[in-house]
Structures are given as C-alpha cells and as structure tokens.
Amino acid sequence: MAKSNNQPTNDQLNKIVENTRITGDVDSMTNIRVDGNIKGTLNVKGKLVLGTNGSVEGEIRCENAEIEGTITGNIQVSGLLSLKATSKINGDITTQKLSMESGALHNGKTAMGNVPSKPASIASANKELVNG
Secondary structure (H helix, E strand, C coil), X not given: CCCCCCCCCCCCEEEECCCCEEECCEEECCEEEXXXXXXXXXXXXXXXXXXXXXXXXXXXXXXXXEECCEEECCEEEEEEEEECXXXXXXXXXXXXXXXXXXXXXXXXXXXXXXXXXXXXXXXXHHHHHHHC
C-alpha cells in the first residue's frame, strides 16, 4: 500500500468561481483560477489564471500568470506574465518575462528581471514587520 503524501502539487487547481467575492488575503500553495472577485493580497505558489470576468483589487505575487481580467494593484511575477487582449491592469508590474497581446491595457510602471523566485507569504511578511 502506497503512503499518501499530503503535500500539494502544482498540478492541483483551486478555483474561485464567478459571482464569488472574497475580502481578505489569499495564500494558495497550488495553481489558482479566479473568475470571481478578490479584494486583498493574493500569494500563489504556482500559476495564477485570472479569467475575463475575474478581478483582483490588491497586491499579487505568483510564479506565473495569465491575465484576462482586471487588476487594480501591483503584480509581481517571478516567471512569465501573459497579458491577454481583455486584460486591464492599473498598477505596477514586476516580472522576469512579459507577453502582451494587442488590446491589453496597462497603466503603471513595468520592471523586468531580478524578481524574487518565491512569492513571500503573508505570515513571513507580517513577521518581518513585527520583528523589524
């Protein structure tokens, strides 16, 4: 009998479906697809897919991202950020690689290279603030 391993893998997918609203910070240890609305910080250890009707109001940190929806806030991607034609970003972008389709909107600064390889967790960020 094989032992079950409770460690998440990046081939697992979390979904926040349309007409779902979350207010607060979200930490995902696996890939996530957002078709609803998040107001808060989103940390993803894996890939973020933001659907056409999805929106995030707050900071985003992830390994890779495919954006079709709306972001109001800064996004930090350690790998590839793909902005689809329907995407709208109002905030700064920091990424290693950027792909942008015609029609994608971005209002903010773009910086490429030297992105931290792992998204910072909310707990470690809070710990750093407390410990100064």
